[in-house]
Amino acid sequence: MKKLVLLSALVFGLVFYSCSSDDDNGANDRVSLVGEWRLTNVDFITMKEGGRPASDACIVELVAGYEFHSDSKFYFILGDSDRPLFDPYAQDYWTWEGDSKDFEIVQTNPMSPPYNFGLSPENIKTKQMDGKVTMTFQSKMGNGSEANFTLVKEPIDKTKTPELTDANGESYYCGFFDPK
Structure with a gap:
């Protein structure tokens, strides 16, 4: 009887471990960054005002998505605007x-364009839902703010820019680069 109890406990433990291992970051094992990622949300943890050429929030509200290329090239894709920055x-x-699971975006010359878009994501999580992959991460930004980012792996629609929230969870819109 003791052998049966021990065997049952061992089998139960293996089944539980196997299920929990599949659930933990299972999407991370299968996700390729290469392709287009639409930036849907930027939720600020800390929001620094000012900076060159504008605050982090004013800059990031212009970004529609990210393009990762297999040759290590990377592009921030800006949303449609009457006044493109560059x-x-x-x-x-x-x-x-x-x-x-662990990536970095490096700006080759931090002064060109005149804002360092580089990011060093932390706490990266991916999940698959309704046939789409969503990625979230946290990163510091060029002028000292810190935010949580949410991206969806899908074609970038330049008419859609991310929803921003300030450090209090309130919707935020800078509009600094809107034509006057």
């Missing part, structure tokens, strides 16, 4: 390295 494809401004 052409993200004009030069190789950024590179990326890593994978969906």
